[in-house]
Amino acid sequence: MFTGIIQEIGIIRSIIKRDPWEIWCEAPVSIKTLKEGDSVAIDGVCLSVIKCDKNCFVANISKETLSRSTLLFAKIRDKVNIEQAVQLGDRLHGHIVQGHVDDKGKILKIAGSKECEIVIKPEHDPGSLIVDKGSITVNGVSLTVIKDNKPSIFKVSIIPQTLKQTTFANARVGDWVNLEYDIIGKYVVQHLKF
Numbered sequence: 001m002f003t004g005i006i007q008e009i010g011i012i013r014s015i016i017k018r019d020p021w022e023i024w025c026e027a028p029v030s031i032k033t034l035k036e037g038d039s040v041a042i043d044g045v046c047l048s049v050i051k052c053d054k055n056c057f058v059a060n061i062s063k064e065t066l067s068r069s070t071l072l073f074a075k076i077r078d079k080v081n082i083e084q085a086v087q088l089g090d091r092l093h094g095h096i097v098q099g100h101v102d103d104k105g106k107i108l109k110i111a112g113s114k115e116c117e118i119v120i121k122p123e124h125d126p127g128s129l130i131v132d133k134g135s136i137t138v139n140g141v142s143l144t145v146i147k148d149n150k151p152s153i154f155k156v157s158i159i160p161q162t163l164k165q166t167t168f169a170n171a172r173v174g175d176w177v178n179l180e181y182d183i184i185g186k187y188v189v190q191h192l193k194f
Contacts, residue, residue, distance in 0.1 A: 007030065024053075043081050070176045073176060
């Protein structure tokens with residue numbers, strides 16, 4: 001489990017495209033406490049550490065994860081948001097995040113510089129999973145939804161501190177991002193369907 005509070009910006013150093021894919025991520029802060037078998041989120045995608053080597057950790061990426069997330073498009077030298085799994089007793093600063101990406105979204109608009117608003121359109125219709133003032137995880141970052149008047153489009157506001165501590169400072173219109181809808185909302189919607 002994660003909270004959507006990014007601890008470090010990592011750099012992808014290698015991607016080996018075999019079955020399963022292997023990703024090497026430089027993360028000098030995280031590597032001090034990560035060990036084999038630990039869960040770590042890269043841009044909001046929960047992966048298991050299979051090896052630690054100097055300043056890098058290594059993780060496998062399954063076919064299912066590749067089909068749902070932006071890791072399919074990852075390139076060497078890409079900057080990524082890193083969060084280690086929460087420990088029992090830690091403060092829950094963001095919201096409950098599983099690291100199970102629900103969908104990809106495309107950035108349609110970025111407005112502002114110090115504090116910016118980002119407009120995102122999910123690849124698939126999220127139905128009622130996006131709620132105004134509800135929580136959403138975008139590339140692993142816990143954010144608050146600002147609902148747009150258009151269906152299937154939403155906005156998030158990024159404060160200067162979040163811009164500084166995440167990869168949002170490098171975000172561009174047309175970029176794809178990982179989306180994880182609020183787990184509580186998903187269970188409520190699932191329950192109401194039956």
